[in-house]
Amino acid sequence: MNEIIFQGRKLKSKFSNLIKVKKYAEKIMNEKSRKQSLRMLSYGVYVLSSMSEGTYCVSTVTWVSQASFEPPLISVCIKRESASYEIVKKRGEYFLHILGENQQDMASSFFKPTVLEHGKLNGHEFRLYNELPLLKEVPAYLQCKVVEILENGDHPLFLAEVVDAVINYDCKPLELRKTNWSYGG
Amino acid sequence: MNEIIFQGRKLKSKFSNLIKVKKYAEKIMNEKSRKQSLRMLSYGVYVLSSMSEGTYCVSTVTWVSQASFEPPLISVCIKRESASYEIVKKRGEYFLHILGENQQDMASSFFKPTVLEHGKLNGHEFRLYNELPLLKEVPAYLQCKVVEILENGDHPLFLAEVVDAVINYDCKPLELRKTNWSYGG
Incomplete structure (x- = not known):
């Protein structure tokens, strides 16, 4: 039981790292497409x-x-x-x-x-x-x-x-x- | 004297008409250059x-x-x-x-x-x-x-x-x- 809980914890911790990595990747992607799309707006000088x-x-x-x-x-x-x-x-x-x-x-x-x-x-x-x-x-x-x-x-x-x-x-x-x-x- | 005052009034009235015409012409000119210059700003669609x-x-x-x-x-x-x-x-x-x-x-x-x-x-x-x-x-x-x-x-x-x-x-x-x-x- 302890071991399962232990494994469970390890698994949870791995999952949470994966989620962090995924969220970080999404953030970088979002920032990139935000920058790219905002630069499509037109301006004078x-x-x-x-x-x-x-x-x-x-x-x-x-x-x-x-x-x-x-x-x-x-x-x-x-x-x-x-x-x-x-x-x-x-x-x-x-x-x-x-x-x-x-x-x-x-x-x-x-x-x-x-x-x-x-x-x-x-x-x-x-x-x-x-x-x-x-x-x-x-x-x-x-x-x-x-x-x-x-x-x-x-x-x-x-x-x-x-x-x-x-x-x-x-x-x-x-x-x-x-x-x-x-x-x- | 009456005549001078009368003439004076006429003159004044002519002047005020001239000023009105000048102001109107300036307004039209200003509106034209305002429109023209504002249309020089750049936009996207x-x-x-x-x-x-x-x-x-x-x-x-x-x-x-x-x-x-x-x-x-x-x-x-x-x-x-x-x-x-x-x-x-x-x-x-x-x-x-x-x-x-x-x-x-x-x-x-x-x-x-x-x-x-x-x-x-x-x-x-x-x-x-x-x-x-x-x-x-x-x-x-x-x-x-x-x-x-x-x-x-x-x-x-x-x-x-x-x-x-x-x-x-x-x-x-x-x-x-x-x-x-x-x-x-």
Whole structure:
């Protein structure tokens, strides 16, 4: 009887190891297919800018979508661990610059922290408009006022009203998939 | 004196008309550039499905974005005046199907109200999974649980956790710009 119980225990313990291995394998598989399927979502590449208390932030963002026609709203998700998150939250306003298909280099220059040098932001000309830094080279931009923030997750979602929009010149917009970068998963 | 005042009034009235015309022209211009620039944002084309109290909803959506890596969150904006808005809000769960680049016809079939006929939804095969309708032909899908709803504007934003994700087969995803449809402005 003891031996059966003993064997029973051993068997149980082996089973539980097998279940652990199976669960671990499933987890890895799920994470892989989650990453792969989330990377099938389509995005553009944009540059967001703002300023608060004399500090500029300019950063490349991709998780952007319109969220309403009337009033015109857009959502932008901003990495919590970033200067942009702090500054846009304080200021409640930003510009979203739309890039042209030939402006991938410009997008990559704003992966780095924002530096003001020789009157340029990370090497790019700008002017102040409504005390916000506005990049000069872009085909179009939206001026946005934050109306709600969802603090969930690692990229809080800023819902903002589009209060103005300007087209500088016609061009095809830069798409994330064409850059061979990915942001998602 | 009366005449001057009279003339003065006329002049003022002319001025105010001119200002009205100018403001109207500016409004039209702003709306035009707002529409044009918002249409420069990039989107995929997806099919959202849910079910509540025996009623199915399956509809094509484009305003979708990831919103967090950890936990994995996505945002989907759903037209307020739609069956999907009511059903997803009641149910708190949905599938987001990712379409392949050759599935534009499938997307257009879900512009219409959802009809269950001969065991198909708007002509497409499905099965119930977790009491939610899951389309069979798609390359990938995400199973999502709603965590927050922002009710602003005409397309409330549903923030949801991706609880499962499945890849059925490899393919290039359908992008809105390639369909020559537009949804935004």
